[in-house]
Amino acid sequence: MAFWTVLTSILPGAGLLTTRMRRLGWVLLALLALALVSVVAFMQVGDPLRNAMMLITNRGLLIGAMVTVVVVGLVWGLQIVLANLAHSTEQRLAGAKRFVALGLAALMVVAVAVPFGRGVQSLWAYQGLLGSDTVFGGRNGDNPLADGKDPWAGKERVNILLLGQDAGADRTGTRPDTLMVASIDTKTGQTALFSIPRNLESVEFPEGTAAAEVFPDGFDYFGPQQNLINAVWTWAEDRPDLFPDDPNPGLTATTWAVEETLGLETDYYAMVNLQGFEDLVNALGGVEMVVERRIPIGGGAGPISGYIEPGEQELDGYHALWYARSREGSNDFNRMCRQQRIVRAVTEEADPATVAMSIPKLVNATEENIQTDIPVSNLDAFIDLALRVKEGGFTSYPITQDVTPSYDADWDYLEDWVDASIEDSMKQDPPESVIGETEPGSDEPAETGAPPEGEPGTDEGDSPAEETPSQEETTEAEPTDESSTPSEGSGDSSQKAPEIEQDPLKSCLPGADQG
Template sequence: MPQEKPDLRNLREPKRFQRALTLLLMTLVLPGSAQIVAGSKRAGRWAWRVVAGLIAIVVFLVVLGLIWRSGTINFLARPGTLRLVQVLLILLAIGWAALFVDAYRIAQPLTLERNHRLITSILDGVLIFVVVGALVYASVIVNTQRDFVASVFGNGQKSKADKGRYNVLLMGGDSGADRIGTRPDSMTVASIDADTGRTVLIGLPRNLAKVPFPAGTAMAKQFPEGFKWKDCGSECLLNAVYTYAVNHKNLFPGDANPGETATMQAVEAVTGLKLNYYVLIDLAGFRDLLNAVGGITLDIGKRVPIGGGSSPIKGYIEAGKNQHLDGYHALWFARSRAESSDYERMARQKCVMSAMLNQLSPQTVLTKFQGIAAASKQVVKTNIPAGELGTFTDLALDAKKLPVSSFSAVPPLIHTGNPDFALIRTKVAEAITKSEQLDKGGSGGDGKTSSTPSSSKPTTSTTKKPTSGTTKKPTSSPTTPATGVDDVASICKA
């Protein structure tokens, strides 16, 4: 039989008012409890089943995340999963709002005095607004995440780690209004240990000449002696490979991204590494991404001009410790060439990448996710499939705990106009080997045994001074470019 509606007129006014407030707060703390106590027990039991089911799912995902973090992130990051979560949040908001309305009905507000009825009505409205608003906002964030994953990450083919490492080509493309097409003016390979996340950054100068291509590729057939032809000048450099491939799409039938493909092939031949994926970052939009995360903090050893080249210098980013840079200033710090060399610029870009890796916390991502996602859709292009998002998020979290080492193929070790590619490949292999030895507790390359990785300066020296001729002191001036560096922290100091 249906439950009879209790007559509250025999209760004193304070008791009726207290009961009304209690029913609303019970609905906030445990949805359905008001119905169990004073309303439809059937509706209350259904609400409890839903709550219990949601708690069980959350607990399961937490436990699964502790056991298998990357797999859990991969599952949660799938567009289909995110769409389901979005729908569930909206349904939960509607259901919870209905329970609040029903709890208000059960409280029989018409039996209350005018002021108490007004307070009860306002409280019920506020609770509905807060709870429903929070759930709807959560669904908007989930939808943003789904749109971000679908827009940036594709359904590309998954690439397995090569010799226990993921090698990702990071390209900074400068496609401003004053330029024809895109040229990746910044090229860095992030070689990531698939087990520990320990990362080696391998910097390649944009003006590297005569770059080879892997045997059997279309570019190798076109340029059997490396990327050069008669009187090509600046058009034969590494950063021009991208543009050449885009302008000769017939060499890459069926390939939607010939520029990225050709550049990856060239970098593979130069470094001797098998590249798994690429990430192309539009430097013009990089400013918005940095603003979205609140900027970065760096130690700056030398002031850096803002502007220069074809435009006048508008100011300087001054040297000093703990300099906080917004997107505008961080972008100029990374891209400025005035009063410096390409090699110093490469070092500054590594400082920015390292700072973002270390300073971008999960809390920042959660609180500023919509801005990050909106900026990233305009900034980032990659062939990393959505199914690998969890794998790289997991590795990034591990990498935050470890120092980043690097090698740069720059003068005086490497002559960019006539590079010794065999030497580059040797040095790349040495840098990776020394990085891996830090996790194995072996020799760091200096004859000493390392049982635990250093938190400040890993012993991963990847370049040596020339053994013949006059010994040159590494410097970051335009006339004597810097050599490769031991670790990124050592070049990001005031």
């Protein structure tokens, strides 16, 4: 009896073959064989991962799959009980032996029910996510893609604005704490990832916009050393009269500033708050990486509550977030480097198997903390694009003081530099891992650098206008080698060929000289 109960738990129908319900047993085995053949055929047709990802973008299919999983799970569990009862009766088990037999059947039913229940939970969560008007806030029909096999065939590049916002209970409004743009080649997936320093001053706006009319000579609202790009959001939120019928003027004005700064038109945006990033990393089970130096937790106007120690670490969401946001003993440019590194490290760690096992947690983290203008009707195209990016890889291009001074940017040169960076990204092989590694064969932590020189960061609760680096820090960051840096004015920008740094993350990689 025990043998047949366990066997039918593994091969549904097998336990019924020697009973009066043998026909039902053969039917169940035939259905199992048909399902296995279908899976093998699916694996042989094209890229199975890509095909599977395309299927899960259809909400109707997801609901159908969920119903199917429920029915299959119930039938599977029921045939275990039937086989157990049939063999118990045939062997005339009674008393304690009968209860033991029923207990074994119950145990097998639970063992089968757990993965089926997990599958139903994941499908339910995912189909609910597809119905979210916040996560997929774009209207169907906006930015229409090409018909046919390749939806990106008519679009050479896609530029996606990535914003990290800090909107906790201690904040006065929302502001972008992180500004990045991913410029993606749709054919190869090769991506140039630009980071814009949050203390970039006096940004300009596209001609004809409301912001350009108010600030024709660049953003000038909060006063000297306070007219930062991440303060544009606050200004716009305070002037709703300039943005009639716009539900999010801060996002609109910030998008204008980013587009004019880089000379790129953004196609979509994705915004995640800091709590959301922590939740996403936790949902993925953390991220393993080699920390380059001792990173303070807290600091600024508040106390330091701990440290992320150097060397090989497995960072949970809390520590991954502090790795990206810590300002104490650092400067904005090293912080920007760490932000790019952690984003790329999480991307490396997010393999399909891990993502599949984490769907319920990922859905919760996504639905509560992420906002985009991607229409759900375009989701299959974006999943396909994400798989191409996974293959093509990111190349980092942070706008540091070596590119242009944040306090007096050369806008013409910066646009030329962006164009040259995109061209450079197309020549690169998939970049090496940014996770870092210890010396091969050694159990010792990786060699790590010293903290970069610079003023301590400010308190996380400061308003945008207060997040300005001191004049001392600005002076320290000012380039001194005129032969290797762009001029501060735009007059001779056409005479200078943009210089592309080939190792832009060196200040936050293990073993780098960061002193």
